[in-house]
Amino acid sequence: MTLNNDRRIGRYAVLLLISEDPKETKDSIERLGWRACSGKVGSMEASKVVAAIETAARKNDIVQTGLYRESHALYHAIIEALQGVTRGQVQLGSVLRTVGLRFAVVRGKPYNNSEEGEWIAVSLYGTIGAPIKGAEHETIGMGINHI
Amino acid sequence: MTLNNDRRIGRYAVLLLISEDPKETKDSIERLGWRACSGKVGSMEASKVVAAIETAARKNDIVQTGLYRESHALYHAIIEALQGVTRGQVQLGSVLRTVGLRFAVVRGKPYNNSEEGEWIAVSLYGTIGAPIKGAEHETIGMGINHI
Amino acid sequence: MTLNNDRRIGRYAVLLLISEDPKETKDSIERLGWRACSGKVGSMEASKVVAAIETAARKNDIVQTGLYRESHALYHAIIEALQGVTRGQVQLGSVLRTVGLRFAVVRGKPYNNSEEGEWIAVSLYGTIGAPIKGAEHETIGMGINHI
């Protein structure tokens, strides 16, 4: 069931956000026959971050609209990614901080054994800080789930 | 106090671990006159991960041995990175999981305003899972602190 | 101070919500001379869940209105029950999820030793999920406190 080194789905999801050449990352993902999307969201509300990612994933056919199974897999991956971003409590405005994030969602088969099936990776990268321009530092998060 | 786009310390710390060409990342960091180190640690004990990073950071003069101020900055950055890795409770073996991680520590001045001084970024990337070979998925975390 | 097998207060509180025959459970509780109430609440706000349970417990004389000691016991039992429901952060709408819950509160003496006095159990059972009809799974929680 080993994780294939050329199919590290989480690494691809993060590289889509921080690589010098995201186009190259996108190509690698497509060459594997996987699906991916990315986008931007800035908010003081964690729920808006969740919604932005869910909407993008549906619009880009990463997850099937109306199939809860897939939404459930995506939701937990998003929350796990948010835990990396928030480091302690999944809260933004309620503790007076805001985020400016880029996100990516990748769906593919990262394991050698094909029975391991499809997995989903959600990555987040951007800044977190006070609601004052520039009073912020970088933050990252990634969640991975079977789908 | 804006974060300088070419000095995104957290991004560099993560690229050191996942870039196609980490040598190029290392060069960029050195060109900025910053210090960085990286290493590996695998364990079922979070305390071993903390210790490995602290030891590497001291040996490579990223933080000054014997100066608590700097150890304190590093420690909190490590714990924040571990929150991304563990997503919920900073526990490994006690909830029957193990990690195989690479880590990087970067110290530099990411802000345009030089009075913002030095900051430290700790990044973690690798796998987390059951103590059974291959029963694991990727994980990432990053912590940033002023130093 | 052993917990009496026929007076398992938490089990009764949960059976009130999920048993085939809740009437039978209610009878067992009344035969012990205990007090119980149950109700329903659906919300994206955890505070509304707390309020619904507190109100029901006061209206049904499970806790004495105006006595903080009893409200305090109830409050912590509710929060503990919510931790089972939310599994990680006691948040609903702020992480874009909603609940449809039934709740029960039981007050009685579950221990053989009468000096152990009265205890309170709060149980929650229902669904948690996205604010989209059907995109939800079951959830349960229980909190127990001395009162």
Next chain:
Amino acid sequence: MTLNNDRRIGRYAVLLLISEDPKETKDSIERLGWRACSGKVGSMEASKVVAAIETAARKNDIVQTGLYRESHALYHAIIEALQGVTRGQVQLGSVLRTVGLRFAVVRGKPYNNSEEGEWIAVSLYGTIGAPIKGAEHETIGMGINHI
């Protein structure tokens, strides 16, 4: 994608542990063509609780040994169930408390839409308290995941 009222997988998993007539619950589960197992574990180490459930689920063919996808689904369901049991931090002996638990694992198709596929429910019920006989109260937890 509605959750079918007669196929409430989480409710079945809990009833297996607390019903007056668990045999009846077992029969209902089997009539649906689902798989289930149950067992006991007492420990001051959360990792032992995780291991006991994983072992039982494998031995009873609830999850397929050697398929990480299924172990991953089970693992997260176990941790979610433990969050209900521990209510705050998934720790036992490290905060000087111990559990005596019964557990159940049920695998089946709880949704009307067959495309929603299989899900897994892990339930825990028993006592938590000080490592002193009788100094304990009841506790419950349930985790649900797509598998």
Next chain:
Amino acid sequence: MTLNNDRRIGRYAVLLLISEDPKETKDSIERLGWRACSGKVGSMEASKVVAAIETAARKNDIVQTGLYRESHALYHAIIEALQGVTRGQVQLGSVLRTVGLRFAVVRGKPYNNSEEGEWIAVSLYGTIGAPIKGAEHETIGMGINHI
């Protein structure tokens, strides 16, 4: 049910640890007819901190040995105090840190309305840091419960 200004039980518990003149605090507590004890504990294990406080509280008749009701009230007050000390996860050695603490337990009636009965306050004050002499800063915590 107002909290009486001269009977602020939590404030007394903290003053016992940090006041210039703890003797005066002790006298005030005794003049109210309340019971109190204090002690010291240093450890990398949170369970040792819990045990030290529980033992002291029993030996000094703050709580009644063998009565779970009172142990339960004390235990939750201790854990709440530890949350202030640890600020995030109730872990010490497992995240490579250690504490040197003084603790106090006070039992009394802080409310004007005598029906509010007895409450217990647990306070902790000392240092937390790396297992290296001097690499530490101060920390405080307090838990309050009805008993």
Next chain:
Amino acid sequence: MTLNNDRRIGRYAVLLLISEDPKETKDSIERLGWRACSGKVGSMEASKVVAAIETAARKNDIVQTGLYRESHALYHAIIEALQGVTRGQVQLGSVLRTVGLRFAVVRGKPYNNSEEGEWIAVSLYGTIGAPIKGAEHETIGMGINHI
């Protein structure tokens, strides 16, 4: 790097809030050449507590306005203090509770070794409880950070 017994910055910050003679504490702080401020805030929103402390610290020149480095140090100290106050989740109104707090911020050099530089302590003391007059108990929290 030992913490100097007469310069326990956290203890001073707490004494400013609970001492019989806060004037004396203030004098001791000023004799050390340190800066301190204190104030009051009551709210059901944690973000208001954060904002009140940040504003007071800036107005009283405890931290330099426009320097993110210092705001970052203060912010994390505030959140750590709030963890002591909230004991579990840094939430107030969203779990139907409110606080009435006094806060203090102290900035100074607590260590013998002058290279350890300046540190900041944030203390909180007051009451937490239901949004019903008198239905509340005391709470405390303290956060310490290098600045």
